[in-house]
Amino acid sequence: MIKLLFFCVIVYCGYKILQTALKTVGFGEAGQAQMNGNHDNxxxxxxxxxxxxxxxxxxxxxxxxxxxxxxxxxxxxxxxxxxxxxx
Ligand SMILES: [Zn+2]
Known part of the structure; x- marks a missing residue:
């Protein structure tokens, strides 16, 4: 049971990190404006x-x-x- 909880925490943290990484790459609003400079940077x-x-x-x-x-x-x-x- 403890192992299962631990696994859930790991998955949750991984999900959060992935979310933050995606935002940084340019899926967030602020990142998009800075990364996609082809329209109006x-x-x-x-x-x-x-x-x-x-x-x-x-x-x-x-x-x-x-x-x-x-x-x-x-x-x-x-x-x-x-x-x-x-x-
Ligand atoms: Zn004014």
């Missing part, structure tokens, strides 16, 4: 809003092209504020 890059100074993930922001330079803002409000100040 800058999507999760943290950038700073030039208007309010807040940090946000590039994919959550609002991008706008001004004079050949692409700028990213945390929200459309900040983008509009920037536009008003620079045009």
């Amino acid at each position: 800058t999507a999760n890059v943290m950038i700073q809003d030039p208007v309010c100074g807040v940090y946000f993930a590039r994919k959550d922001g609002v991008s706008h092209r001004i004079g050949g330079k692409e700028l990213c803002f945390c929200s459309e409000e900040c983008r509009d504020q920037y536009m008003l100040a620079h045009e």
Whole structure:
């Protein structure tokens, strides 16, 4: 009986380790963004809003092209504020 319990613990630990390994390899959300860089590897890059100074993930922001330079803002409000100040 003790041996059976011990066996179960080993199987459970093995399962946990396997799960962690799979996540690290790229099946987890964070790993996927870093490993599968073929689509948009800058999507999760943290950038700073030039208007309010807040940090946000590039994919959550609002991008706008001004004079050949692409700028990213945390929200459309900040983008509009920037536009008003620079045009
Ligand atoms: Zn902002």
